[in-house]
Amino acid sequence: MKTTSFRTAVLGTPWRNLTYVFVETDEGITGVGEARVLGKTHTVTEYLRDAERHFIGHDPFNVEALYRRMTLLDFGKPGEVVYTGLALVELAYWDIIGKACGQPVYRLLGGQVKDRVPAYANGWYTVERSPSQFAAAARRVMERGYRAMKFDPFGNGDLELERPEFYKSLDLIEAVASVAGTRAQIMLEMHGRFAPHQAREVARMVERYNVGWIEEPVRPSDILALNSVRQHTSLPLATGERLYGAPEFVPLWMSGAVDIVQPDITQSGGILEAKKIASTAETHSVMVALHNVGGIISTSAALHLMLTLRNGKILEHFNDFADLFVKRAGTNYPEVVDGYFPVPEGPGWGVEIDEDYIRSHPPESIGGVVADPGLNMFENADWARRGQEG
Numbered sequence: 546m547k548t549t550s551f552r553t554a555v556l557g558t559p560w561r562n563l564t565y566v567f568v569e570t571d572e573g574i575t576g577v578g579e580a581r582v583l584g585k586t587h588t589v590t591e592y593l594r595d596a597e598r599h600f601i602g603h604d605p606f607n608v609e610a611l612y613r614r615m616t617l618l619d620f621g622k623p624g625e626v627v628y629t630g631l632a633l634v635e636l637a638y639w640d641i642i643g644k645a646c647g648q649p650v651y652r653l654l655g656g657q658v659k660d661r662v663p664a665y666a667n668g669w670y671t672v673e674r675s676p677s678q679f680a681a682a683a684r685r686v687m688e689r690g691y692r693a694m695k696f697d698p699f700g701n702g703d704l705e706l707e708r709p710e711f712y713k714s715l716d717l718i719e720a721v722a723s724v725a726g727t728r729a730q731i732m733l734e735m736h737g738r739f740a741p742h743q744a745r746e747v748a749r750m751v752e753r754y755n756v757g758w759i760e761e762p763v764r765p766s767d768i769l770a771l772n773s774v775r776q777h778t779s780l781p782l783a784t785g786e787r788l789y790g791a792p793e794f795v796p797l798w799m800s801g802a803v804d805i806v807q808p809d810i811t812q813s814g815g816i817l818e819a820k821k822i823a824s825t826a827e828t829h830s831v832m833v834a835l836h837n838v839g840g841i842i843s844t845s846a847a848l849h850l851m852l853t854l855r856n857g858k859i860l861e862h863f864n865d866f867a868d869l870f871v872k873r874a875g876t877n878y879p880e881v882v883d884g885y886f887p888v889p890e891g892p893g894w895g896v897e898i899d900e901d902y903i904r905s906h907p908p909e910s911i912g913g914v915v916a917d918p919g920l921n922m923f924e925n926a927d928w929a930r931r932g933q934e935g
Contacts, residue, residue, distance in 0.1 A: 546645065547571045548600050551634070553590045554900060556840065557908030558868040562586045563840040565903060566593065568637035570605060574644050577898050578636030579842035580811035582629045586908065592630045605638040605645075608817050616790065616814070628789040628814045635815030636846050643893035650893060651849040654820060661885040662851045663859040665693035665732060665757075667838075668867025674700070674713075676720035683724040689865060690883040693757060695732035696721060705743040715750055722754040730757035737761040737787070741773040748778035757859075758783040758805050758834075768796045775802040783807055786836035790814050791822050798829050805858060809836040811843050816850055823854050832858040840864065840871040841878045845894045848879055848886050860886060874902050 549569050556563040564586055566578045582589050599614040615631045616623045623631075643650045651657055666686045672678040679696070686694045698717035700710055718733065725731050733756060735744065744762035751759075758781040763770035765787040775782060783805035788794055790813055797803050806826045810819045823833045833856050837847045844864065851857045862881055864872050872878050875898040879889045889895040 546604055548603050548605060551597065553593065554903045555586055555908050556871060556874055556903045556906050558871065561838055562908045563871065564589060564633065566633040566637055568634060568641065570641060574641050576605065576637035576640035576893065577842055578633040579840055580629050580633050581838050585626055588626050589629050592626050593633065596630060600634050605641040608635060608638055611635060611638065612814060612818065623790065625789055625812060629812050632811045632815040635817065636842065639816050640893035647892050649849065649889055649891060649895055651852045654850065654853045657852040657888060658855055659852055659857065661887055662848055662857065664691065664862045664881045664884060664886050665695055665859050666691045666866060667695045667861055668863035669694060670696045676716045679717045680720040680724050683721045687729055691729065692884040693730045693732065693859060695734055697734035697736055699735065699738065702738050704740040718751055718754065725755060727755060730755050732757045733759045735760055735762045737763060737765050739763055741770040744774045745777045748774060748780050752778065752780060756780055760784065768800045771802045772800055781805055783834065791818055794822055798825060803831060805832045805834050807834055807836040810847055810850065811839060816846060819850060823856065827856040832856050834858045835860055837861040838863060841875045841896055842894060845879055845889060845896050848889060852888060875899055
């Protein structure tokens, strides 16, 4: 089997453009990959045109060779754009492999070790930044059956918060924690904003709540700062979504400072590279909670991988609360039921894509609202709400 051609399409939302690649083969099988890359959508699609010599004419079954060609043979050090482009093609290859074998992808990755995968909700707090509104939104999450939810209460903090903003953030955390109680865990997203002293202070103030983890408390590559936080809190620490490829995780393993690692399959080179990262994490007794800001393909792909991980913890999910229309880009999407993803069915990803629907929702306009790929939905709730109406 040989790869003969590819094409791309982009589904726009106010805050996350979803890029799709459709890879064709000489046996009539088409595979689909998907990635969200913030502010670099056009860069990634153009990169694929530059890099097509690495995959056009090649056998989709040779996934390891694809990685080698797209990262090691181009001399320059690969980063976010290269790893995302690689992931798009690699995910499409796995879809092709599954369809050619008549098997779901998880069965080709070692098979399942779980009967279902826990999910946690994100994208649910596009509301007024007040304790009452956050509490009401948290109740809606729990009414959907979720037993875990993540949120960022910290606004636009950079290195440290001014004291009024610090205490307002704590009020938001307390409001959500009071709703969650012991029925649901909360995860605190810190987006790598803080200096170690501020991250330590936040951790100390929230230890009394049912916190599943604090995420990216400091800059993602600042291992010394992460160690400083580790030494001053008993809360689990999570990080890894902005590390590209397995080599960038090496300092984390050496530090011993992380409890939950969060590779993003769409920015770490795809399924096989993320599987390797997860396997290394297991040797260090570290759990895996894949970062997932994806639509119907990358969420499905993340689910397939999570089913195979002995150290898989929980999978992130936006699409029940943010940009609900993205689920209409295909059929057989694995919906969360009572807080869990079920085992997907069908060959490949098991999802059928509606390419016409994707092309009818370009990045330029969603429901009459011009999409801004650099917009943070949680700091611009009105834009996010209007995007969901599209």
